[in-house]
Amino acid sequence: MRLHRNLCFAVIDGLTDIFNEGKYADKVIQQLLKRDKRWGSRDRAFVAETTYDIVRWKRLYAEIAEVKEPFNRDNLWRMFAVWATLKGIRLPDWKYFEKTPSRKIKGRFDELSKLRVFRESIPDWMDAIGVQELGESKWTKEIATQNQQADVILRVNTLKISKEQLQNILFDQNIETDFIKGYPSALKLKQRANVFVTDAFKNGLFEVQDASSQLVADMLDVKPGMKVVDTCAGAGGKTLHIASLMENKGQIVAMDIYESKLKKLKIRARRNGVHNIDLKVIDSTKPIKKLYNKADRVLIDAPCSGLGVLRRNPDAKWKLEPEFIDKIRTVQQDVLQQYSKMVKPGGKLVYATCSVLPSENENQVKAFLTSESGKEFNFVKDRKVLAHESGFDGFYMALLEKK
Known part of the structure; x- marks a missing residue:
């Protein structure tokens, strides 16, 4: 591979924003890819993936390059040189790469790889909590998988098209996909491709949604004509899946504390041909209380640490703090206590997170079931999905039924 100056500069600019300005990696990369209209798909892939x-x-890389935060541009070029050397890419004779000690880099890599915190490039506190909650063996496998690039998984919008029809349409555009056993609406891309530019996406025939995430709506066991509340809907990936399972019949109340996210859901719903969603901003307790004992199904896709989706959000490793996880556990229990009151007798509730930590998952459900509000519910089943076992994102979901 030959390194091109303008592409490498884009990477360095992106890293400056992510590491020094605290910006989110996905947003930074979105902006970088708009920088030069002449870039082809290979150029864009290089910038994003590097x-x-x-x-x-x-x-x-910082340890091997012997640099410390905050990183200046010279530090970032040194880290870039480490990346290139370990990938076996020949460094051009640019001033940024003068005196790069290639042999020493490889030696340091071998030495540091004996320690999990360096081998998997994670903070000490995260490693400690992973071992404490999952055990040494399971955590070692899980965090290694969380450092691999995630597959691109599509969820077919069955309101508009069948899985087989979509597969054929994408095949005609040189995008090959596989069915995934046990995931009725999923297609897995054989090779990464920018599916967002396809007419199939623009016409609402599919959404990009990991296979584990698709299990959540399935567990909710919705039927056409029901009243369903998605309490932490966000931009609505699971809301739209619920709508397709309900065949656009009945009512979905999509709630969130962020109006901006619900506006994105409105746009996505229009593209998907979904018209049974009511949007509700949670700006007080009033919208929640109005729905007490009214819903056939309630989904609580709770805020969490995101330790099951680090493959997609690698910058979360550096943004997360141990104090945040302590706070989020309190929020999770509060949300369970409040939102569970919307379930009517005989109705069902799903509590879900994209975390692999039992303290955010089964422990929260156990604590809820022993509380005053929780005594009204029976535990039906749960499912723990680990990335190293499934090949997909780490997730947790529990199904409860109101007596």
Whole structure:
């Protein structure tokens, strides 16, 4: 591979924003890819994947490059040189790469790889909590998988098209996909491609949604004509899945504390041909109380640490703090206590997170069931999805039924 100056500069600019300005990697990369209209798909892939790679391995590369935060541009070029050397890419004779000690880099990599915190490039506190909650063996496998690039998974919008029809349409555009056993609406891309530019996406025939995330709406066991509340809807990936399972019949109340996210859901719903969603901003307790004992189904896709989706959000490793996880556990229990009151007798509730930590998952459900509000519910089943076992995102979901 030959390195091109303008592409490398884009990566360095992106890393400056992510590491020094605290910006989110996905947003930074979106902006970078608009920088030069002449870039082809290979150029864009280089910028996106290299930036994500260096973000993912920040701790390891910084240690090998002997640089410390905040990183100046020279520091970032040194980390870039480490990335290129370890990838076996020949460094051009640019001033940024003068005196790059290639042999020493490989030696340091071998040495540091013996320690999990460097080998998997994670903060010490995260490693400690992973071992404490999952055990040494399981955590070692899980965090290694969380450092691999995630597959691109589509969820077919069955309101508009069948899985087989979509597969054929994409095949005609040189995008090959596979069915995934046990995931009725999922197609997995054989090779990464920018599916957002396809007419199939623009016409609302599919959404990009990981296979594990698709299990949540399935567990909710919705039927056409029901009243369903999605309490932490966000931009609505699971809301739209619920709508397709309900065949656009009945009512979905999509709630969130962020109006901006619900506006995105409105746009996505229009593209998907979904018209049974009511949007509600949670700006007080009033919208929640109005729905007490009214819903056939309630989904609580709770705010969480996101430790099951680090493959997609590698910068979360550096933004997360242990104090945040302590706070989020309190929020999770509060949300369970409040939102569970919307379930009517005989109705069902799903509590879900994209975390692999039992303290955010089954422990929260157990605590809820022993509380005053929780005594009204029976535990039906739960499902723990680990990335190293499934090949997809780490997730948790529990189904409860109101007596």
